[in-house]
Amino acid sequence: MAMLEVEDLNVRFYTEDGVVKATNDLSYRIEAGERFGVVGESGAGKSVTSLALMRLLDDPGVIESGEIRFKGENILEMSDEEVRDLRGNEIAMIFQDAQTALNPAYTVGEQISEAIRYHLGLGEAAAKERAIETLESVGIPSAAERYTDYPHQFSGGMQQRAVIAIALSCDPDLIIADEPTTALDVTIEAQILDLLEEVATEFDTAIQLITHDLGVVAEFCDRVMVMYAGHPVEMAPVEDIYYDPQHPYTVGLMSSIPRIGDERDRLQTIPGRMPDLIEVPPGCNFHPRCPYAEEACTRTEPELVETETGEPADPIESDAQVAACLAHTGELRGELDYEVTVRDAGGPGDDPAAASEGERP
Amino acid sequence: MSDGEPLLRVENLEKYYKSDSDFIDRILGRQRDVEAVDGVSFEIREGETLGLVGESGCGKSTIGRSVLQLREPTAGSVYFKGRDITELSANELRDLRKEMQIIFQNPQSSLNPRLTVNDIIGEALDIHGIEDDAVSRDQRIKELLERVGLNATHASRYPHEFSGGQLQRIGIARALAVDPDFIVCDEPVSALDVSVQAQILNLLEDLQDEFGIAYLFIAHDLSVVEHIADQIAVMYLGKIAEVGTPTELFTAPQHPYTEALLSAIPEPDPLWEGDRILLEGSVPSPIGPPSGCRFHTRCPRVIPPADYEFGQDEWRAVLSLRHQVSDRELAVESLAEAADGPVTDAIRAETGVPETLSDPEAEGVVSEAVESLAAGEFEAAETALNTFETPCATDEPALRDVDAGRIACHLFDPAYEAEPGGGRADRDAGDSGVPVDD
Numbered sequence: 001m002a003m004l005e006v007e008d009l010n011v012r013f014y015t016e017d018g019v020v021k022a023t024n025d026l027s028y029r030i031e032a033g034e035r036f037g038v039v040g041e042s043g044a045g046k047s048v049t050s051l052a053l054m055r056l057l058d059d060p061g062v063i064e065s066g067e068i069r070f071k072g073e074n075i076l077e078m079s080d081e082e083v084r085d086l087r088g089n090e091i092a093m094i095f096q097d098a099q100t101a102l103n104p105a106y107t108v109g110e111q112i113s114e115a116i117r118y119h120l121g122l123g124e125a126a127a128k129e130r131a132i133e134t135l136e137s138v139g140i141p142s143a144a145e146r147y148t149d150y151p152h153q154f155s156g157g158m159q160q161r162a163v164i165a166i167a168l169s170c171d172p173d174l175i176i177a178d179e180p181t182t183a184l185d186v187t188i189e190a191q192i193l194d195l196l197e198e199v200a201t202e203f204d205t206a207i208q209l210i211t212h213d214l215g216v217v218a219e220f221c222d223r224v225m226v227m228y229a230g231h232p233v234e235m236a237p238v239e240d241i242y243y244d245p246q247h248p249y250t251v252g253l254m255s256s257i258p259r260i261g262d263e264r265d266r267l268q269t270i271p272g273r274m275p276d277l278i279e280v281p282p283g284c285n286f287h288p289r290c291p292y293a294e295e296a297c298t299r300t301e302p303e304l305v306e307t308e309t310g311e312p313a314d315p316i317e318s319d320a321q322v323a324a325c326l327a328h329t330g331e332l333r334g335e336l337d338y339e340v341t342v343r344d345a346g347g348p349g350d351d352p353a354a355a356s357e358g359e360r361p
Numbered sequence: 362m363s364d365g366e367p368l369l370r371v372e373n374l375e376k377y378y379k380s381d382s383d384f385i386d387r388i389l390g391r392q393r394d395v396e397a398v399d400g401v402s403f404e405i406r407e408g409e410t411l412g413l414v415g416e417s418g419c420g421k422s423t424i425g426r427s428v429l430q431l432r433e434p435t436a437g438s439v440y441f442k443g444r445d446i447t448e449l450s451a452n453e454l455r456d457l458r459k460e461m462q463i464i465f466q467n468p469q470s471s472l473n474p475r476l477t478v479n480d481i482i483g484e485a486l487d488i489h490g491i492e493d494d495a496v497s498r499d500q501r502i503k504e505l506l507e508r509v510g511l512n513a514t515h516a517s518r519y520p521h522e523f524s525g526g527q528l529q530r531i532g533i534a535r536a537l538a539v540d541p542d543f544i545v546c547d548e549p550v551s552a553l554d555v556s557v558q559a560q561i562l563n564l565l566e567d568l569q570d571e572f573g574i575a576y577l578f579i580a581h582d583l584s585v586v587e588h589i590a591d592q593i594a595v596m597y598l599g600k601i602a603e604v605g606t607p608t609e610l611f612t613a614p615q616h617p618y619t620e621a622l623l624s625a626i627p628e629p630d631p632l633w634e635g636d637r638i639l640l641e642g643s644v645p646s647p648i649g650p651p652s653g654c655r656f657h658t659r660c661p662r663v664i665p666p667a668d669y670e671f672g673q674d675e676w677r678a679v680l681s682l683r684h685q686v687s688d689r690e691l692a693v694e695s696l697a698e699a700a701d702g703p704v705t706d707a708i709r710a711e712t713g714v715p716e717t718l719s720d721p722e723a724e725g726v727v728s729e730a731v732e733s734l735a736a737g738e739f740e741a742a743e744t745a746l747n748t749f750e751t752p753c754a755t756d757e758p759a760l761r762d763v764d765a766g767r768i769a770c771h772l773f774d775p776a777y778e779a780e781p782g783g784g785r786a787d788r789d790a791g792d793s794g795v796p797v798d799d
Binding site for chain 2: 041142144145155158185186187188189190191193194216218219239242254258260266268269273342
């Protein structure tokens with residue numbers, strides 16, 4: 001049994017315009033201490049997934065069906081009180097915008113000790129001491145002095161450190177980090193990623209990292225799930241995703257990143273845009289944008305299968321690379337024709353892997 | 362316009378803001394200058410792209426706006442087609458807007474939600490009296506929409522009916538409406554998803570090829586700028602640190618800041634094992650910025666003082682101690698409480714200064730400073746530490762020609778006899794290095 005198991009999760013938003021299918025039969029697992037990446041563009045259903053995990057979905061969002069098992073217990077069947085004990089204690093969250101995640105009216109230190117007092121039942125003084133230790137461990141200089149500072153007295157990078165300190169304060173087993181570095185400058189982003197990596201290793205904390213940045217994922221994650229229009233389209237260990245992507249969307253995503261030292265005149269693009277989740281295209285949701293789409297793709301919805309065997313995937317039990325594309329079940333006449341080039345080390349800009357899409361014959 | 366004259370020439374542009382302050386501060390004249398842009402010069406030729414890169418608060422957007430005279434520069438000149446446009450009247454400026462345009466970062470907030478696309482683009486035509494006739498006006502709007510890859514039949518829709526990428530295309534169409542020669546693109550793709558970002562970058566390049574438009578392309582993402590720019594200027598805290606073609610910029614020797622910026626970009630390759638340069642701290646405030654080279658407070662390669670023998674690590678540690686002392690950041694009291702042994706040892710441990718430095722003279726100075734600190738005398742400690750003189754903290758580096766591009770860093774100045782790039786760089790570079798900027 002993995003620490004976190006999500007099985008067939010379906011989240012729906014009932015809006016005036018229609019039903020938004022935010023996630024569809026989403027299944028994955030996260031082992032203790034594992035770093036799991038969730039990648040996709042806006043509207044892919046990444047953030048909804050993490051909100052569902054914490055049972056933080058607001059009206060009109062509804063978890064229609066599925067199970068979310070944390071250490072074997074279904075979070076969706078817990079009482080409100082049980083969920084409250086879990087949040088911030090065993091599962092913590094780091095948000096994209098630290099400025100809005102912190103309460104401007106309380107000192108940074110108080111916001112950390114609050115969680116400690118509530119979850120660990122420590123007294124004022126002991127909680128304060130632990131909060132200062134946590135602030136120190138996330139690299140805030142003179143933590144004891146900064147304890148009484150208000151959020152606006154911290155810079156953007158420091159605020160994100162404070163948010164990480166809150167997340168770490170109760171020594172959680174799982175941290176859900178939703179775009180934790182997107183709002184930061186690159187040099188600060190590097191500091192924060194370094195810090196997350198350090199604390200994850202030190203406390204053996206599992207991290208679910210949600211991001212649109214494939215560079216961050218490559219650097220940080222063990223396994224990756226790529227999402228498109230509320231569906232998981234590919235899931236694999238991080239090396240496989242980058243060196244041997246098996247879904248056309250993953251390939252398109254990778255070839256559209258501009259790279260330094262890259263000789264291409266034009267960037268590869270994925271034509272069109274993510275569909276409206278109220279009215280998704282029939283068959284494979286990606287077919288209107290896919291360079292390899294055939295007639296079959298407009299009719300048959302592809303199942304998530306193991307790419308090696310074409311057998312239906314079981315992302316909770318197996319580690320195999322899985323993808324949802326008809327090419328893997330032999331239902332396409334053509335093949336997915338692209339190659340991945342890994343550039344050699346040593347050149348200017350150095351040795352990145354670049355996935356490039358081949359022309360279709 | 363003569364042959365040698367670039368389309369746009371910016372000379373010693375300065376833009377200072379007044380810091381936020383309350384009423385009493387204003388009466389007492391206690392406002393301080395925010396040195397957003399301080400003495401920046403560059404050129405853009407016809408049909409070329411200059412990429413302007415830097416972290417938040419480095420002044421890149423201020424430059425974009427000052428160039429267009431949307432913000433009046435504090436000092437300096439902006440020559441457009443040979444004419445100094447900082448001296449133009451409001452009417453003359455309005456005419457000039459036909460030739461210079463801007464695309465903003467956030468299309469959601471830069472397009473009026475109450476106007477249809479037709480009116481948003483048509484407004485630009487009306488203001489400048491282009492296409493007065495209703496039929497040809499509509500025709501022109503349709504052409505523009507199709508040129509930026511939108512469906513011309515969508516002209517009657519409102520902004521909320523479009524996605525982010527489509528809105529940015531409308532923003533581009535609006536800028537194109539007056540047929541400009543120069544467009545400031547202020548982070549045009551930062552708010553977009555990667556696959557859409559690539560579409561917009563390609564569109565901008567196509568438009569440049571077709572209409573010969575010059576761009577000032579402002580972005581925080583080096584890899585995006587590298588893709589689109591002919592020249593790149595890297596900014597740090599209101600000044601240009603390095604400028605050159607993408608190839609020049611990305612090959613050594615580099616300004617230490619460029620090097621760090623480049624190495625901080627996460628590589629989309631899980632097996633990549635490069636050295637990452639982690640810069641300490643964050644960008645200092647532009648109110649009273651650091652003396653000398655503005656990057657010296659974070660620079661991993663500050664020139665050690667000539668009178669002492671420092672190991673590079675020792676020197677870094679001493680510098681970090683000095684910054685913490687001058688910022689009064691070191692929490693001596695809480696260190697003293699927690700310390701098992703002498704406070705001086707605790708201070709050294711906290712700041713990473715070794716127990717004894719290899720140079721006895723330097724050691725003398727540092728131990729004096731640490732003892733003053735232990736006694737709570739910050740000023741004495743500061744005075745002691747300031748005996749270590751480095752040109753980086755006292756002299757302001759000018760942009761000078763090196764083998765690859767132009768760099769503002771004392772490491773590349775033969776006058777300081779430093780070894781740029783830890784010996785990697787060409788030391789002869791300085792021979793032709795006449796200061797080209799004052």
